Amino acid sequence: KVHGETAASSLSKPRISTLIDAARDVMAAALNQGGTSFDSLYVDVAGSSGYFARSLNAYGRAGRPCRRCGTPIVREKLMNGSSYSCPLCQRKR
Ligand SMILES: [Zn+2]
Known part of the structure; x- marks a missing residue:
């Protein structure tokens, strides 16, 4: 729920903590699905795309x-x- 242009220095400590927790959850979920394949370069060693x-x-x-x-x-x-x-x-903001 944070806009990408928001300056990190403007975020409160609780909001930063929530953001880090959310980022950790998203990255763990992405890894479980083999990552995110934006194009043919982003594949695993078997040539398979990630499904995230x-x-x-x-x-x-x-x-x-x-x-x-x-x-x-x-x-x-x-x-x-x-x-x-x-x-x-x-x-x-
Ligand atoms: Zn919305």
Whole structure:
């Protein structure tokens, strides 16, 4: 529930702790599913793709409903790539 452009220094300690716990949970779930394969370079030693991309809540889902609140996910340009977020769940502050 944190917008990607939020300065880390603006987050409270409890919010940082919650964010770290959530990041740990997401990374553990991703590893259990073989990771996230964005293209053919991201495969395991057997050449198999990871399946976590199917579980991503925002990335690659521009225009589709947020799985938490139903608001369409927005894509923003970020350096050479893109950032995806829910404008309601991840408000810029
Ligand atoms: Zn949302």
